[in-house]
Amino acid sequence: MQLSYLPYSLQFIHPFGLSYGTRTKTDVVFVKLECEGVVGYGEASLPPYLGESHESVIDFYKKAIPILSSYNLDCNPNELLAVIDELVPNNNAAKAGIDIALCDLLAKSRNQTVYDYFGFKKPGPKSTSVTISIGDLNLISQKLDEFSGFNILKIKLGHEDDKRIISTIRQFSDKPMVVDVNQGWTEKNKALEMIKWLEDKNVLFVEQPMPKENLTDMAWLTSHSTLPIIADESFKRLSDLDTVKNCFSGINIKLMKCTGLFEAVKIIKAAKKEGLKINLGCMTESSCAISAAAQISSEVNWIDLDGPLLIKNNPFAGVTYNSGEVLLSNDVGIGAKPVEVLNFN
Numbered sequence: 001m002q003l004s005y006l007p008y009s010l011q012f013i014h015p016f017g018l019s020y021g022t023r024t025k026t027d028v029v030f031v032k033l034e035c036e037g038v039v040g041y042g043e044a045s046l047p048p049y050l051g052e053s054h055e056s057v058i059d060f061y062k063k064a065i066p067i068l069s070s071y072n073l074d075c076n077p078n079e080l081l082a083v084i085d086e087l088v089p090n091n092n093a094a095k096a097g098i099d100i101a102l103c104d105l106l107a108k109s110r111n112q113t114v115y116d117y118f119g120f121k122k123p124g125p126k127s128t129s130v131t132i133s134i135g136d137l138n139l140i141s142q143k144l145d146e147f148s149g150f151n152i153l154k155i156k157l158g159h160e161d162d163k164r165i166i167s168t169i170r171q172f173s174d175k176p177m178v179v180d181v182n183q184g185w186t187e188k189n190k191a192l193e194m195i196k197w198l199e200d201k202n203v204l205f206v207e208q209p210m211p212k213e214n215l216t217d218m219a220w221l222t223s224h225s226t227l228p229i230i231a232d233e234s235f236k237r238l239s240d241l242d243t244v245k246n247c248f249s250g251i252n253i254k255l256m257k258c259t260g261l262f263e264a265v266k267i268i269k270a271a272k273k274e275g276l277k278i279n280l281g282c283m284t285e286s287s288c289a290i291s292a293a294a295q296i297s298s299e300v301n302w303i304d305l306d307g308p309l310l311i312k313n314n315p316f317a318g319v320t321y322n323s324g325e326v327l328l329s330n331d332v333g334i335g336a337k338p339v340e341v342l343n344f345n
Helices: 054-068 077-085 092-109 137-146 162-172 188-198 216-222 238-246 261-273 287-294
Strands: 002-012 025-033 038-047 129-131 152-156 177-180 203-207 229-231 250-253 277-280 321-324 326-327
Touching: 002 054, 002 092, 025 054, 025 092, 038 054, 038 092, 038 287, 054 077, 077 092, 077 261, 092 261, 092 287, 129 250, 129 326, 137 162, 152 162, 177 326, 188 216, 203 277, 216 229, 238 261, 261 277, 261 287, 287 326
Parallel strands: 129 152, 152 177, 177 203, 203 229, 229 250, 250 277
Antiparallel strands: 002 025, 025 038, 321 326
């Protein structure tokens, strides 16, 4: 297998409203993996909190190239990815880029979609949550109008104005919403008070309400909450599942956190055995990584796959959106392909 890569920056459509504050772009590295005339594509998306950069990802790929070059289409993917995983600790998004490209490559070599490759049923149209940016409360109705075709709202909380934000939104919309606190509630009793206040506000779940390391209080909060409490920052990889399974109602799987599709599938199977609910989320990603994630969306409770909606220079075609639902393309592999010439190194 031959690996090449392309550093790239995704430009936000609405940088003022995202959780990244005033950032106007997020860095990615696209991956191209070739073997025996078959080509697979992958993506490593690098929001600041992951601690990865163009430079760190490319340095990792330079280490991975000699390993990949010794494998072919008959490889055992789990064995190959285990070797890649042991190269350097962390670098999860870089590893996800290789994993996605490998999945795309192997599925295409069999003329299969990724969901077929993993033995899953074809994902039907599924509503994704869409991030509604919160800045000036006077602009909320305008922002809701921008995404009027979507069925589930995602709202970032964890501020002094949390109740005011929700109350203002409910003046204009009664659509179901997902609340993402990003560790913003630091005291368990106040967090429970806020969750009780949200009970009749048509909230589907509350994501990471308290600091990721405070699992004792998180377990207490989950046991007292009538709303599902979903782990995000507290959960990255399969190895974290035993730590969080008794502290949350469910987990948020992101390919960039868990190193890609192969591990995501293992997490889904393990989480279901534990009776945990699953949200399939994303970073700010192009249609390459989002199409990859959508391939396994039939296996989860909720999806938050709005990445391509937030960027204006998407170099891949793949999933589409209709009435707030994610629709897969008919292409094999991850179901995504470049829409412009990409000059891979």
